Amino acid sequence: MKKTGTIIVLAGIGIFFVLSMFWLYSKNSEDPVIYATESPSKNTIIKKTVATGSIVPKEEVLIKPNISGIIDEIFVQAGDVIQSGDLIAKVKVVPNVNSLSSAKNNINSARTQVETARLALESQKSIYERQKELFEKGVISANEFDNAQLSYNQAQQRYNQEKVGLSGAQQTFDIVKTGTTSGLGTSANTEIRATVSGMVLDVPVKTGNQVIEANNFNDGTTIATLADVNRMIFEGKVDESEVGKIAEGLPLEITVGAIENKNFDAILDYIAPKGVSENGAIQFEIKGTLNKKDTTFIRAGLSANASIILARADSVLSVKEALIQYDPKTQKPFVEVETGEQQFERKDVELGISDGINVEIKSGVSEGDKIKVWNQIKAAPDFSKSQ
Structure with missing residues (x-):
């Protein structure tokens, strides 16, 4: 029994030794880990936020x-x-029966007053002519003649006023009946004309x-509805999380869905002081005036997106933001730069603006440096050795 147990223990030790040697051999035969590198390059970085909306005329005239x-x-x-x-x-006028009847009654009343004033004028004229003959013969005094002349002039003036009143009543009747009348030009007519171009x-x-x-x-x-289509604006809305980042005067890049491969420049000139709740989120209205330098026709009401440019850096040294690491204690950014074959050295960097993909490098590395990419890859197999 003792001999059998000893054999089993020795056999187990032998098997464990063989497996250990095989594992060590496999580890040593694995391909070495190789880190790829990327170099900084000069790029234009634009930091922006996007608002959705539409293109509408700046002014519409109804x-x-x-x-x-x-x-x-x-x-x-x-x-x-x-x-x-x-x-x-x-416009063809359909007269109101009550208004038409009232206007007609006013005409009849005015005609009666004119006739009364005419009769009074004729009476005063006869008296004036008799008083004039008597005055020329020296029968009456100058004062009596002056009174007769005054009464005649007043009767004539009253008659003229009543004629004007009749004319006004007739014009009112014509307007109620047909919508137009003579002597008023375009202030009361049935022709509707454009007030602007x-x-x-x-x-x-x-x-x-x-x-x-x-x-x-x-x-x-x-x-x-009339509008000058050469003066168009972008009307859109931004979320409350973005409104604090924008300000009036910022440039906009407008893209219209119906017009491919075309961008339009604009200036943000209005941000609503009060937000409106939409689907549980607070939205703020914005407006931007388009700077149309070409003759592209933009139809009113087309959907559009506005990229609000918050910051811009032209032709600056940049790297992919995925290459940037941060010190766990100081939270300062750094990269690892290759100093030899698969040998890297940490270098602190100063960052500028970022568009979410690329980030500006202000200092720390130069254009020719090779920065470590953290995705590990295996060396490509050398098929020439197997041939």
Whole structure:
């Protein structure tokens, strides 16, 4: 029994020794670990944040009628470029029965007053002519003649005033009935004309639609929307986490989804002082005026993205941000620079701006240095030895 146990122990020791030797041989035969390197290069680094929004005209003018009625004819359509004063539409007036009746009664009353004033004028004229003959014969005094002349002049003035009143009543009646009248030019007519020059963006009404004039109690019906499409702005929103990083006057790079391979420059000129809650997040409205140096036509309402440039460094020495390490105690950045074959030395660096991929190197390394990449790779197998 003792002999058998001894043999088993010796056999186990032998097997363990053989396995140990095989493991050591395998470790020694593994390929050595090799670290790749990268050198700094000159790049332009732009630190920016992105806002989503759309392109809209800087100013839109709503054309509204100055009288209520029904659209009789439309002379423009969306996309037309028109000048100030061009005819847009005509409105056919549908008179209000009560207003028409009241205006007609006013005319009848004015005519009665004119007739009364005419009769009074004729009476005073007869008296004046008789008093004049008597005065020339020396029958009456100059004072009595002057009184007769004054009464005649007053009767004539009253008659003229009543005629003006009749004319006003007639004009009111014409406006109520037809929407226009003689002697008022374009202040009361059925022709709707452009008040500014620009492009027609929208014509929301059609022939036969009823329209309401703009007044103190109603905004009125919009007949057309005009805008200068050469003065466009970007309107968008930024999150509350980004609004503290931006300021008015920063440059914008606008990209429009419908216009490929084209960027437009703009200047951020408005940041809303108050945020609005949207889907649980606070959003702040921003606006930027486009600097259109070319003739590319941008349609109003197109979706766009604005890259707000927070900082920019042109042609500066930079490396990939993944190559930067930080001291666990001091949190200062450093890199490892190759000094020999797979031998590296730590060098502290001073960083500048970063775009999230590349970071500016202000000092610590030069353009020709080889910086250690922390991804370990194995040496490529040498197939020439196996042949």
